[in-house]
Amino acid sequence: MKKIIRYLGLLTSLCALVMILSSCGSKAATSNESxxxxxxxxxxxxxxxxxxxxxxxxxxxxxxxxxxxxxxxxxxxxxxxxxxxxxxxxxxxxxxxxxxxxxxxxxxxxxxxxxxxxxxxxxxxxxxxxxxAGQSLMVKKGSPIKNVKDLDKKGTQVLAVTGANSVANFQKVAPKAKVLELQDYAQALQALKSGQGEALTTDNGILLGMAAQNPGYQVVGGTFTKEPxxxxxxxxxxxxxxxxxxxxxxxxxxxxxxxxxxxxxxxxxxxxxxxxxx
Missing domain, CATH: 3.40.190.10 (Periplasmic binding protein-like II)
Structure with a gap:
C-alpha cells in the first residue's frame, strides 16, 4: 500500500510538472513578442x-x-x-x-x-x-455575359474563392445570382472550364493573370469595386x-x-x- 501511495504521489508530481511545462509553452507561443x-x-x-x-x-x-x-x-x-x-x-x-x-x-x-x-x-x-485592384469578371470567350448586371438573375451561378471578400462584394451588386465557392483559384478556374458557373469573379489583376495563361477566356465589364x-x-x-x-x-x-x-x-x-x- 505504501508503494502504491508513493507511486501515486510520483505520478501526481509528474502530471503537475507536465501541466507547468505545457503552460509555459503556451504562454511563449501566445506572448506579444516584438x-x-x-x-x-x-x-x-x-x-x-x-x-x-x-x-x-x-x-x-x-x-x-x-x-x-x-x-x-x-x-x-x-x-x-x-x-x-x-x-x-x-x-x-x-x-x-x-x-x-x-x-x-x-x-x-x-x-x-x-x-x-x-x-x-x-x-x-x-x-x-x-x-x-478592382473586382471584375472572367468568362469564356463568346459568352453573352458582358458585365456584372448580366449575372443578376435567378438560375445564374458564379464562381468565387472561399475566404476572399469577392463573394460578399458580388452578392451586393447581383443578389439574385448564386455563388459557388471553391477552395482556391486553381479549382475555381477548373470549375469555370467545366461549366459549373457562367463567370469567375475576383480582383482584375488576378483574373488577367489567369486569362493570360488561358487564351480561351477573357476579362469583361471593367471593375465594380475598389480593392486596395x-x-x-x-x-x-x-x-x-x-x-x-x-x-x-x-x-x-x-x-x-x-x-x-x-x-x-x-x-x-x-x-x-x-x-x-x-
Missing part, C-alpha cells in the same frame, strides 16, 4: 504569400519557387527594412489560411492580394496600401507596421516599386498599372 525585434535579430522576415495566383504569387514547377509581384515586393521590403543582407522567407497561404497562420505565429506578415476591409481590420493591422491591397500583421505590432510603411514609401521614392510593377503588369493587356500604383 516581431520587428525578432526579424532584426534573425535578419529574416517570414512572409505568407499565395502560390496559385499568377502575377502575384505562383509556384514555378520548374524550380519549385513562388514567383510574382507580391513575392518581389516582400523581398524589396525586407531588404529596405533589414539591409542588403536581409532575407525574405516564404510560406504558402490561401485566402482561408492566411489569417490563422498569422495568428498562430507561423508567419510574420501577409502579402497575398489581401484587400483592406473594416472586417479584417478587427482581426489584423494593415500597412498602407501597396496596390489598387495591404500587408497584414498581428495586432499589437505597431513598430513593425511603421517600419513596413516607411519601407514602402522609400521603395516608391527610389523607383524600385515602379520597376516591380512594370515587370509584372507593364505588358498585361487591359490592365492599367498606373492606376494600380496610385
Amino acid at each position: 516581431v520587428l525585434k525578432t526579424a532584426e535579430s534573425n535578419n529574416t522576415i517570414v512572409w505568407g504569400v499565395k502560390a496559385d495566383t499568377k502575377l502575384f504569387g505562383l509556384m514555378d514547377v520548374k524550380d519549385s519557387k513562388i514567383k510574382g509581384f507580391d513575392v518581389d515586393m516582400a523581398r524589396a521590403i525586407t531588404k529596405q527594412m533589414l539591409g542588403p543582407s536581409g532575407k525574405a522567407s516564404f510560406i504558402q497561404v490561401s485566402s482561408q489560411t492566411r489569417i490563422p497562420l498569422l495568428k498562430n505565429g507561423n508567419i510574420d506578415a501577409i502579402i497575398a492580394t489581401m484587400t483592406i476591409t473594416p472586417a479584417r481590420e478587427k482581426a489584423v493591422d494593415f500597412s498602407d496600401h501597396y496596390f489598387n 491591397y495591404g500587408i497584414a500583421v498581428n495586432k499589437g505590432q505597431k513598430p513593425f507596421v511603421n517600419k513596413i510603411n516607411q519601407a514602402l514609401q522609400q521603395l516608391r521614392e527610389n523607383g524600385e516599386y515602379d520597376r516591380i510593377v512594370k515587370k509584372w503588369f507593364g505588358n498585361i493587356a487591359g490592365f492599367n498599372y498606373k492606376e494600380a500604383e496610385k
Whole structure:
C-alpha cells in the first residue's frame, strides 16, 4: 500500500510538472513578442504569400519557387527594412489560411492580394496600401455575359474563392445570382472550364493573370469595386507596421516599386498599372 501511495504521489508530481511545462509553452507561443525585434535579430522576415495566383504569387514547377509581384515586393521590403543582407522567407497561404497562420505565429506578415476591409481590420493591422485592384469578371470567350448586371438573375451561378471578400462584394451588386465557392483559384478556374458557373469573379489583376495563361477566356465589364491591397500583421505590432510603411514609401521614392510593377503588369493587356500604383 505504501508503494502504491508513493507511486501515486510520483505520478501526481509528474502530471503537475507536465501541466507547468505545457503552460509555459503556451504562454511563449501566445506572448506579444516584438516581431520587428525578432526579424532584426534573425535578419529574416517570414512572409505568407499565395502560390496559385499568377502575377502575384505562383509556384514555378520548374524550380519549385513562388514567383510574382507580391513575392518581389516582400523581398524589396525586407531588404529596405533589414539591409542588403536581409532575407525574405516564404510560406504558402490561401485566402482561408492566411489569417490563422498569422495568428498562430507561423508567419510574420501577409502579402497575398489581401484587400483592406473594416472586417479584417478587427482581426489584423494593415500597412498602407501597396496596390489598387478592382473586382471584375472572367468568362469564356463568346459568352453573352458582358458585365456584372448580366449575372443578376435567378438560375445564374458564379464562381468565387472561399475566404476572399469577392463573394460578399458580388452578392451586393447581383443578389439574385448564386455563388459557388471553391477552395482556391486553381479549382475555381477548373470549375469555370467545366461549366459549373457562367463567370469567375475576383480582383482584375488576378483574373488577367489567369486569362493570360488561358487564351480561351477573357476579362469583361471593367471593375465594380475598389480593392486596395495591404500587408497584414498581428495586432499589437505597431513598430513593425511603421517600419513596413516607411519601407514602402522609400521603395516608391527610389523607383524600385515602379520597376516591380512594370515587370509584372507593364505588358498585361487591359490592365492599367498606373492606376494600380496610385
